[in-house]
Amino acid sequence: MTDTRSSLSLRLADETETDRLGEELALVVKPGDCLALWGDLGAGKSTLSRALLRAMADDDYLEVPSPTFTLVQNYDLRLAVAHFDLYRLTDPEELEEIGFSDALDSGVCLVEWPDKAGTALPGSRIDIAFGFEPGGGRQITITAPALKIARIERVFLIRRFLDAHGYAGARRRHLTGDASTRAYEYIYPADAGTRRILMDAPRQPDGPPIRNGKPYSQIAHLAEDVYPFVAIDTALRDRGFAAPEIYESDCEAGLLLIEDLGQETVLDEDGKPIAERYRASVECLAALHATRFDRDIPLPTGGMHHVPDYDRTVMKMEAELLIDWHLPWKRNGAPASDEERAEYGAIWDRLIDQLADTEKNLVLRDFHSPNIIWRGAELGVQRIGLIDFQDAMIGPSAYDLVSIVQDARVTVERPLVDQLMADYLSLRRAEPDFDEQSFLKAWAIMSAQRACKLNGLWVRLMKRDHKPGYMKHMPRTLWHLSVAFEHEALAPLRDWCARVGIGPTESLAQA
Template sequence: MTGTLSLSLASDADTAKLGEDLALAVRRGDCLALSGDLGAGKSTLARALLRAMADDDDLEVPSPTFTLVQTYDLRLPVAHFDLYRLGDPSELDELGFEEALEAGVCLVEWPDKAADLLPADLITLTFDFDPGGGRRVTIGGSEQRLARVRRVLAIRQFLDNQGLGDAQRRHLTGDASTRAYEYIRAAGHDRMVLMDAPRQPNGPPIRDGKPYSQIAHLAEDVYPFVALAKSLRAKGFAAPEVLGGDYEQGILLIEDLGTGMVIDDAGRPIPERYRASVACLAHLHQMPFERDIPVTDHHVHRIPDYDRTAMKMEVELLLDWHLPWKRNAPATTDERQQYLAIWDGLIDQLSTVEKTLVLRDFHSPNIIWRAAEEGMERIGLIDFQDAMIGPSAYDLVSIVQDARVTVERPLVDQLMQDYLDARRMGGGFDEASFLKSWAIMSAQRACKLNGLWVRLMQRDKKPAYMKHMPRTLWHLSVAFEHEALAPLREWCARVGIGHTESTLQER
């Protein structure tokens, strides 16, 4: 199904702003066909899009009128075609069009010269002069592609409503979820971050009439983020201030905590920064948190429990994705029953362990190092919208067994000792119970991740995460060192899941 939308562009600045917005909407494989008379705005939009993709206002963007194509190695590769002088549509192949489209994004001016050789699923932009002054552009395409265009335009309208209509927008990052982030730069303001987190439709019910996201207590809108940011800031932690938002649309304008990382340029942990992060975590685990947090006059966020159903749903990723990938055969009925029974027993042992606020992903990508600050303020916290009340050991597992960074065993031991020393000073700390819960949650997280990597590769077409599997298999072997994990260790040995010496070398 296709559709169109029409926009009025009063000036070249408005045309350039649209190009900047479209730079945030395009994806690999998109072809933008730009039509219109000379001077209608095609080149202005293309130039703005390319400069936004490069985050370089001075990027030289020559017209490809004579060369027919100019290529740019940017966040996504972009090929800018001008087909005005194309002799025959068949020459498009000689220009490398198909290869450019497969690798990234194609901008095509004078697309009619290509006859019917452009892909059917285009994003078309047709420029016309408006009799009342300025220009009008009609954007057409499939509903899937137009949805992305409408989204970036909705965000621009949000910024306008915030008095930031002329703000510069730049891609920051996306993550394994559907959220995306932008930098917002506006005169008279410090740089800000915009979170683009539209409410997602529920997936199919998979258990008790509920989709996966509800069973695993994943945030389905931005209210949990706003609530947790408010609560963490009230306790003295460096969570970003929410500067504005459209909660129903899933758009938040938040404080930029900076770009400092706890890893070095080679991707290795910086020990003093990891140790400071663990000190922050130990402090957090001694803090009481209210379960019910008001967000608006009409909405209260209740922090969910990290309950048995959620834990088991996550560990089933190992059964459903990792094991079939590992041996090209699904788990047998007996293997599944044995595995789930083992996890029921392990979860039973968690009933008496310490429970606190669990941020859920307390690891290197979500920790901002703020060198100019002191104490807890040095540790910037982000990506905590899925927080729950659960075993405090889970977050220590998250950083000590960082899924994306190899933390060598000597530093692991140092971080564990730092945490235990800090907790002993607080009094009332049951170390033996905590260490058992740490081993159980280590195994739980490793089982989840070793299944998740395969799911991201096979279902979501994101194979890059598979590089982390040797590391997370090693993490599982470390969890197996605790006697409480003997049943799971034996089950994994029977079905052929585990690490090898080569796996350890690859990590």
């Protein structure tokens, strides 16, 4: 079904506002977007293009030469951008000769004088028409498929949020987007004050039902708005942990202006673990697990957030990614038999039964290198900045130790793994109620559960979502599964995997 085209209009008083529009469009463009800039000479097309490119580069002095004579200028920025000026184009067929289709496939296309292209531009393009207004200024009309207009309207909503909270004229730059629909921006106040971070997390509609009439997000207890983030953030800060301060919020709109905890990570320049920082992270985690968190957390805006359980349904659904995706991939498409599936499910039921009496507490769920900020100038647990915890649950606390010790995207070599485990256990042994043997069994079970999930997820990302890059992590996460198998509680799963041919057959050096 073709996405219906919609329009919006705005007035730009001067060149500064044209620059601002270009900078904001840089926040929302995606690969495959074609921006067609319509208007007479001097209307502002080149000004907008230059501002967009400099914002994408985060370089106010980026050279942006006019492509009038070369027809196209290519930029390797956060996204690849091709800037076309078709004024001298004599035939629309020449577009292919100058690489238009290839540029659109791999990135973003900015097109000045799009009328010269005839009908060659995609129907999904974003048309930006510039018109002169009496007395100066420009009238801008943006026309695009409704979903793309919604992206642009969202960036204007954020502008109004910032203006209303004292950040009028702030410079905005892309920071990152995560695996969900959340996106983040750096906010540089106009008065040169301290940089902030804007968290943009619009409320998500329910997906299709997949089990017992419920969508995946409800079954897995994934945050569907920003209230869980606000609640967990408040609970962490109240207990002395370094979660970001929330300065301004519009929870209904899914907008938070939060503290920038810094840019340093726990990895070195080559992306390898820095032992001191990983050990400090485990120290922080031990303190977190020794701290009591309530299931019901009051929200600053009123009401309560109930922290959900990391329950059997969630654990099994995640573990089933191995049998749903990884096993058929290993067998060139042949699915698991009914008997194999039944046995696998029964094994996990028995493993989860063994977690009944293990220590349970707040589980952040993604306590690993991408979500840990190193704050070396601070002391104790304040050295570890915590982010991305909106999906936290109450579950086996061992899961978060698995997350950092068996980092899915970074190889933590076995000597450091052993050191981190020893550090953590040494810190927890001082607690009178800490049951080390029960914890170690829970660690092995949650290690296997997480590894089964990830080894299936990498295949699903490749097969279903056309993202093969994640497969590079599989040698590592298969190794993690073999480490979990060292505990006697995992013998049934280890034997099942051996029978069906799942195991660390590739070299860890490839990871």
